[in-house]
Amino acid sequence: MTTATLALRDVVKRxxxxxxxxxxxxxxxxxxxxxLIGPNGSGKxxxxxxxxxxxxxxxxxxxxxxxDATGRRPNQVAKLGVGRTFxxxxxxxxxxxxxxxxxGAVARGEDRDHVAPLLARLNLAAVADxxxxxxxxxxxxxxxxxxxxxxxxxFLLLDEPAAGMNESESDALLATIQAIREEQxxxxxxxxxxxxxxxxxxxxxxxxxxxxxxxxxTPDKVRADPLVIEAYLGSAGAPAEPEPAGGQAS
Amino acid sequence: MMVFAAAGQEAVQQAINALALGxxxxxxxxxxxxxxxxxxxxxFAHGExxxxxxxxxxxxxxxxxxxxxxxxAAIATGxxxxxxxxxxxxxxxxxxxxITLLISSFALSVLVQNGLRAIISPRQQGxxxxxxxxxSVHLGPYVIGWLEIVTLASCVIALIVLTLFLRRSTQGLGMxxxxxxxxxxxxxxxxxxRVIAAAFAISGALAGLxxxxxxxxxxxxxxxxxxxxxxxxxxxxxxxxxxxxxxAVVGGFVLAAIEVTLDATLPGSVQPFREAFALGIxxxxxxxRPEGLLTRVSEAK
Numbered sequence: 001m002t003t004a005t006l007a008l009r010d011v012v013k014r015x016x017x018x019x020x021x022x023x024x025x026x027x028x029x030x031x032x033x034x035x036l037i038g039p040n041g042s043g044k045x046x047x048x049x050x051x052x053x054x055x056x057x058x059x060x061x062x063x064x065x066x067x068d069a070t071g072r073r074p075n076q077v078a079k080l081g082v083g084r085t086f087x088x089x090x091x092x093x094x095x096x097x098x099x100x101x102x103x104g105a106v107a108r109g110e111d112r113d114h115v116a117p118l119l120a121r122l123n124l125a126a127v128a129d130x131x132x133x134x135x136x137x138x139x140x141x142x143x144x145x146x147x148x149x150x151x152x153x154x155f156l157l158l159d160e161p162a163a164g165m166n167e168s169e170s171d172a173l174l175a176t177i178q179a180i181r182e183e184q185x186x187x188x189x190x191x192x193x194x195x196x197x198x199x200x201x202x203x204x205x206x207x208x209x210x211x212x213x214x215x216x217x218t219p220d221k222v223r224a225d226p227l228v229i230e231a232y233l234g235s236a237g238a239p240a241e242p243e244p245a246g247g248q249a250s
Numbered sequence: 251m252m253v254f255a256a257a258g259q260e261a262v263q264q265a266i267n268a269l270a271l272g273x274x275x276x277x278x279x280x281x282x283x284x285x286x287x288x289x290x291x292x293x294f295a296h297g298e299x300x301x302x303x304x305x306x307x308x309x310x311x312x313x314x315x316x317x318x319x320x321x322x323a324a325i326a327t328g329x330x331x332x333x334x335x336x337x338x339x340x341x342x343x344x345x346x347x348x349i350t351l352l353i354s355s356f357a358l359s360v361l362v363q364n365g366l367r368a369i370i371s372p373r374q375q376g377x378x379x380x381x382x383x384x385x386s387v388h389l390g391p392y393v394i395g396w397l398e399i400v401t402l403a404s405c406v407i408a409l410i411v412l413t414l415f416l417r418r419s420t421q422g423l424g425m426x427x428x429x430x431x432x433x434x435x436x437x438x439x440x441x442x443x444r445v446i447a448a449a450f451a452i453s454g455a456l457a458g459l460x461x462x463x464x465x466x467x468x469x470x471x472x473x474x475x476x477x478x479x480x481x482x483x484x485x486x487x488x489x490x491x492x493x494x495x496x497x498a499v500v501g502g503f504v505l506a507a508i509e510v511t512l513d514a515t516l517p518g519s520v521q522p523f524r525e526a527f528a529l530g531i532x533x534x535x536x537x538x539r540p541e542g543l544l545t546r547v548s549e550a551k
Binding site for chain 1: 420435436
């Protein structure tokens with residue numbers, strides 16, 4: 001259990017003097033689903049960028065499966081078993097759904113046969129031959145997840161996978177992510193603003209505000225934390241859902 | 251009746267000329283687009299790949315080697331020269347700004363041209379090709395030069411092979427994906443160095459192939475011979491949409507069609523201004539399709 005984690009240790013990230021992350025530590029173990037929430041600009045995407053090698057931490061370390069990956073390039077971090085999706089969908093627009101996922105598979109030396117079951121698992125079999133850009137927003141999000149999974153990652157980073165999805169789509173996404181965890185045993189680190197989804201999906205939730213961890217723990221603990229309520233749930237501009245009630249109902 | 255027949259015949263022959271010229275432009279434009287799509291670099295030294303491939307043919311011819319040797323040598327020289335350019339000049343500049351890369355490629359272009367001047371000769375050198383290329387074939391009422399036929403056939407075969415490679419092979423799919431979103435493929439574990447090297451090698455091989463037909467048409471090589479083809483290829487890429495591979499091919503054929511049509515229809519007195527008319531039409535195309543013919547109008551995301 002000790003090596004099968006993706007860990008960020010005391011990570012600091014400054015962009016030309018602006019502090020995006022200020023000493024954040026976070027660990028995701030295999031088979032675990034960890035949520036990352038926080039107001040806009042709290043450093044969530046920066047954290048995923050560091051975990052996938054897009055950005056290099058100013059201070060602190062990235063350790064993937066026991067290997068120090070600090071400062072490694074994105075393709076090298078991917079080879080250690082980190083797959084991700086993007087907040088702004090980044091599919092290969094002119095390629096078919098099937099080929100998008102196939103690129104994800106071959107990039108990591110997986111077989112072509114790997115693709116069809118994944119398309120079926122993510123409910124994309126019917127649109128496999130469509131050109132990616134013609135798909136609906138929700139379908140495109142699922143293609144991104146399939147593409148990331150095609151490389152058989154040990155750690156899957158999802159950046160706002162439910163953005164733009166309606167309630168039933170996000171419920172289906174929840175079931176899919178849980179099934180992926182069961183079947184592939186991979187760890188999931190997920191960023192999303194859909195708190196209804198996050199509270200039900202995640203084993204643990206990590207709350208960031210202004211680049212610092214303000215709370216970490218089970219959804220119940222996070223929901224009850226006064227700092228979280230003040231910084232996030234209770235602040236102006238927070239999601240208008242009846243948050244705790246919605247969460248308890250599930 | 252006779253006039254109509256003659257006009258029809260003329261049109262068919264012009265169309266074949268346009269296709270042959272267009273396919274040469276397409277090869278060059280595709281190479282430019284390929285490197286641009288993975289590196290964000292408009293390689294103005296691309297024309298010099300044509301030149302060095304042409305000189306390889308010249309040197310081999312001088313050494314008494316037959317055309318059958320010169321052809322693969324030209325293609326290989328283009329590919330190797332492109333790989334050397336990328337390793338020596340562009341790789342150390344990875345991550346540099348667009349302008350830095352652009353200026354560097356201009357510098358490289360000047361360097362290679364002057365290298366050819368200093369080492370070989372500033373003057374034109376003759377590269378006689380097999381007589382075969384000067385002959386024509388009579389198909390019904392049409393007289394078609396073998397050069398045009400071979401050019402068109404070779405370029406079309408090259409484009410088909412390349413398309414099959416890109417669409418069917420796993421390596422090719424990675425390239426195609428990288429051409430669409432380089433950063434995303436890196437995040438999936440594809441090595442950028444490999445993709446970039448492959449893009450240069452392919453662009454160089456295509457330039458080498460184009461060089462064979464350009465040399466065949468001119469019968470000579472000279473140090474600056476790559477510049478005009480490069481300019482045409484660049485215009486083709488812009489017409490098709492910068493960064494779009496299929497756009498580059500379409501752009502090449504569109505540009506050739508414009509040039510050949512003007513060639514055939516403009517009265518003799520304005521022929522010297524042919525280029526100005528051609529570029530004028532390009533400006534009109536870009537006025538209506540500023541992002542190129544094959545680039546999707548970016549949707550609001």
